[in-house]
Amino acid sequence: MTISHRIKRYSAVSMACLPLIFTSCIKNDIPYPYIQANFLSITAETQDQGAIIDSIAMKVNLYFPETTDIYNVKISDYQLTPGAEILDDVLAEPVDLSEPLTVTLRLYQDYNWTIIGNQTISRYFTLAGQVGTSVIDVPARRAIAYVSDKVDIKKIKIESIKLGPEGSTMTPDLNGKTIDFSHEVEVAVSTYGRTETWQLYVGVTESTVSTVRVDSWTSVAWVYGEAEEGKNNGVEYRLSGDSQWTRVPNDWLTIDGGSFYARLIHLSPLTKYEARAFSDAEYGETIEFTTGPIMQVPNNMLDEWWLDGKVWNPWPEGGLQFWDTGNKGATTLGTSNSVPTEDTSSGTGWAAKLETRFVGIGSIGKLAAGNLFVGRFVRTDGTNGILSLGKEFEQRPTKLRGYLKYNDVPISHATEGFTSIIGQPDTCIVWCSLIDAPEPFEIRTNPKNRQLFDPESSIVIAYGKVEFGETIKEYIPFEFELKYNSTQRVPKYILITASASKYGDYFTGGAGSVLYLDDLELIYDY
Numbered sequence: 001m002t003i004s005h006r007i008k009r010y011s012a013v014s015m016a017c018l019p020l021i022f023t024s025c026i027k028n029d030i031p032y033p034y035i036q037a038n039f040l041s042i043t044a045e046t047q048d049q050g051a052i053i054d055s056i057a058m059k060v061n062l063y064f065p066e067t068t069d070i071y072n073v074k075i076s077d078y079q080l081t082p083g084a085e086i087l088d089d090v091l092a093e094p095v096d097l098s099e100p101l102t103v104t105l106r107l108y109q110d111y112n113w114t115i116i117g118n119q120t121i122s123r124y125f126t127l128a129g130q131v132g133t134s135v136i137d138v139p140a141r142r143a144i145a146y147v148s149d150k151v152d153i154k155k156i157k158i159e160s161i162k163l164g165p166e167g168s169t170m171t172p173d174l175n176g177k178t179i180d181f182s183h184e185v186e187v188a189v190s191t192y193g194r195t196e197t198w199q200l201y202v203g204v205t206e207s208t209v210s211t212v213r214v215d216s217w218t219s220v221a222w223v224y225g226e227a228e229e230g231k232n233n234g235v236e237y238r239l240s241g242d243s244q245w246t247r248v249p250n251d252w253l254t255i256d257g258g259s260f261y262a263r264l265i266h267l268s269p270l271t272k273y274e275a276r277a278f279s280d281a282e283y284g285e286t287i288e289f290t291t292g293p294i295m296q297v298p299n300n301m302l303d304e305w306w307l308d309g310k311v312w313n314p315w316p317e318g319g320l321q322f323w324d325t326g327n328k329g330a331t332t333l334g335t336s337n338s339v340p341t342e343d344t345s346s347g348t349g350w351a352a353k354l355e356t357r358f359v360g361i362g363s364i365g366k367l368a369a370g371n372l373f374v375g376r377f378v379r380t381d382g383t384n385g386i387l388s389l390g391k392e393f394e395q396r397p398t399k400l401r402g403y404l405k406y407n408d409v410p411i412s413h414a415t416e417g418f419t420s421i422i423g424q425p426d427t428c429i430v431w432c433s434l435i436d437a438p439e440p441f442e443i444r445t446n447p448k449n450r451q452l453f454d455p456e457s458s459i460v461i462a463y464g465k466v467e468f469g470e471t472i473k474e475y476i477p478f479e480f481e482l483k484y485n486s487t488q489r490v491p492k493y494i495l496i497t498a499s500a501s502k503y504g505d506y507f508t509g510g511a512g513s514v515l516y517l518d519d520l521e522l523i524y525d526y
Contacts, residue, residue, distance in 0.1 A: 037084035037105035038449055039113065045074040052457070055449040056442060058111060062097065064119045066166040069192045073097045073117060081448065083107050121165045126257055128157040131205055132226030133259040136163075142199040148228050149204045154180045156202060163198050164189040174200075209233070211277040211284035215487040217396040218292040219525035221264040222487040225277025225284055228258060233279045235262035240272035240288055247278075265526045269294050295395050297374060297494065298322040300520045303349040305340040312336040314352065314372060321376065322391055325354075328377045329385040330368040334359040337370045344518050345403035345475040351518035356426070356500045358413060358511045367413040369504025370515060373497040381446045389453065390440035390493030399523035400432045400464065400496070401479035408471040409510035411501075415447075418508040426510035429502040430517065431455075431465035432482060434491035441495065445505050452505050453495070461489045467502060475518065496520070 038055045046068045052061040064070060075091040084107040095101055097117025105111045125134040125143040134145040143163065147156060157178045163170065168191040179185055181202035189196045209227040227233045234253055236245040248262045260277075267273065271291050277284035298320050306317035310331040314323040325338035334357065341353040354370030366383050375389040406428050414422050435441065437459040444451040455463040462482040498517050501509025 035081065035083070035107055036449060037107035037109075037111045038081045039105075040079040040081065040447075042078040042115075043076050045076050049456075052454050054451060055444070056451055058113045060113065060115045062115065062117050064097075064117060066119065066121050068119060070098050070117050070119050071096045071192070071194070080105060081107060119165075123163050125161050125163070125200065126159040127202065128159055129228060129230070130159075130258045131208060131228050132210070133257065141196055142201065144201045144203065146203045146205045148208055149206050151204075153202060153204060154182050156181050161200075163187070164191050164196070167191065207284075209277050209279035209282045209284045211275065211287050213488070214275050214287045214289045216273075216289040216291055217398075217487075217524070218269050218294055219265065219267050220396075220398060221267060221273065221275070221289060221291065222261055223264065223275045223277070223287075224259070224261045226259050227277065227279035227282075227284075231279045233258075233260050233277070235260075235264075235275060235277055237264055237273055237275040240274050245276075263526070267291050269524070292395055294522075294524055295393075296522055297391070297393070297496065297520075300522070301349060302340075302352045302372075302518055302520065305350060310335055312339045314338075314340075323372060323374055324376045324387075325373070326368060326371050326377060326385055326387075329380050329383075330357070330359050332359075332380060332383070333365055334368070337368055338372055341516065343516060346519065351403075351516055352498070354498060354500045354515040354517065356504065356509045356511060356513040367501075367504070367507045367509055367511065369499050369501040369507075369509050370513075371497065371499040371504060372517065374495055375440055378442075381444070384444070384446035386445075387443040388440045389443055389497070390435065390437075390495045392492065393434070393494035394491055395522075395524070396434065396462070396484075396491065397482060397522035397524050398526055399479055399481050400430075400520065401477065401523060402430070402520040403475045403477055403518045404428075404430070404468075404472070405475045405516045406468050406470075406472045406500075407512070407514040408469065409512040411509055412511045414503075414508040415506050418503060418506055421508070425469045426500070426513040427467050427469040427502045428498075428500050428513065428515040429465060429467045430478070430480075430498045431463070431496070432480075433460055433464075433495040434462040434482070434493070435459045435495065436461055436489055436492045438492075440493055443505070445507075450505075453497075461485055461491050475516070479523070 039053050039060055042051045042060055044062050047062055048065045049063045072094045074094045084105050087104040101115045103113045123136045127145050129147050129151045131146045136143050155178055158174050161174055168189055171188045185200040187198050212224040215222040223235045236247040238245045252262050254261055269291050270293055274286050274288050276286045304316045306313050311327045315321045327336040327338055330337045337355045337357045339353050340350040344351040352372050356369045359365050359368045374391050378386040378388050408425050410423050411421050411426050462484040464480040464482040466478050466480045500513045500515040
């Protein structure tokens with residue numbers, strides 16, 4: 001595929017100063033237009049998921065499987081802001097994405113973008129009788145493993161080893177071999193004609209079992225241990241100060257060679273416990289930990305609203321603003337489409353009624369999806385919105401539950417890229433995420449600098465969602481689990497979003513789709 005530039009080139013125009021009777025200098029006070037040059041889309045050969053374009057940070061993340069030669073990536077297609085160009089056309093030839101690549105876009109001014117190649121390579125180095133997990137130090141090109149001091153270090157069997165991407169070769173091939181590790185062992189790993197030299201080390205440890213750490217949540221804790229592979233390894237816990245230990249059942253344990261962890265559940269909030277790893281008759285260090293509190297987000301029952309002119313706000317007048325809607329954008333051309341309703345799941349209080357509407361006059365306007373989110377509506381950008389998603393929250397819930405019903409209509413309006421789904425049933429969505437970004441996440445719906453939330457982003461600690469693409473006439477309970485990427489990272493912000501049309505950020509959905517949402521609750525156990 002040839003690269004689609006779609007760029008309007010310009011020529012530099014020079015002005016000559018004419019000699020006048022009086023010597024003077026002509027000052028150009030006319031400012032250049034400020035239009036940021038952005039990547040609107042970008043595609044690379046062999047990528048295994050769509051590119052993530054961050055126009056705020058001016059970064060592009062591309063994702064590749066192991067089999068891709070990351071040093072020699074072909075960009076097959078890209079689109080830029082109309083009128084922009086890439087200096088030196090650096091993407092016309094294959095590029096090296098083993099390190100971040102700086103690309104300069106020009107549109108009246110220069111904008112330095114960074115293209116980042118992401119490639120996850122499965123690497124491992126395991127030994128017979130190994131204690132704990134191997135350390136694979138990619139920048140230093142070394143792998144380190146440990147064995148018990150009872151093992152003959154001159155005769156250690158390598159159970160498995162892979163240090164390069166899929167398809168690479170290792171010289172010598174040490175898989176299944178018994179090796180003398182009284183000194184470092186060197187191997188050459190070759191991929192796509194390039195060769196890296198790796199050093200292998202084996203250390204000796206007197207400790208045969210170690211309690212590595214405890215990640216304490218509210219009703220859940222995660223206990224990590226290391227011991228010699230093949231032994232009876234596990235975890236036990238107790239209330240702090242008790243004399244009796246409880247061993248966790250096998251279905252709470254996950255074992256990976258000489259490393260293992262246990263998920264403790266049904267713990268009491270705000271309570272001190274102790275935990276330790278064991279291996280046969282030996283025990284690791286005892287670690288004391290305290291569980292956290294059960295916390296709900298403000299106005300989780302969605303009972304508190306007030307009307308400010310045409311704008312309905314989901315918080316008490318003069319009170320804490322934790323939730324918001326897109327009503328400030330919708331009311332520029334119409335009325336609020338996210339409003340309170342007495343049609344509730346319990347028959348008392350209020351619930352949220354989120355309606356997707358075409359807002360405008362005649363055919364002039366836009367589709368506005370009824371929505372509700374934790375955060376705040378920042379401002380309008382023309383007929384688009386800028387939102388700040390997330391409020392401070394450090395607890396780690398496991399699930400979100402609530403009640404909803406849904407009036408589903410066919411998709412009636414769609415923007416570029418979504419026209420093929422016109423006439424199909426609309427879909428509502430409720431999702432929740434925990435992030436550890438330095439600040440709330442900014443949403444921009446303007447196609448010129450669009451930035452939407454990516455559940456696969458590195459800032460995401462946990463994410464979960466539920467979707468329905470059919471009419472639900474009466475309230476039903478719903479519940480979904482938050483899938484965590486790390487048990488150790490502590491959140492800074494919680495994001496909860498509900499929309500009557502899941503593609504509302506793209507102004508795509510069915511005019512008349514209505515989502516009713518009520519009585520949300522964060523769950524802290526499994």
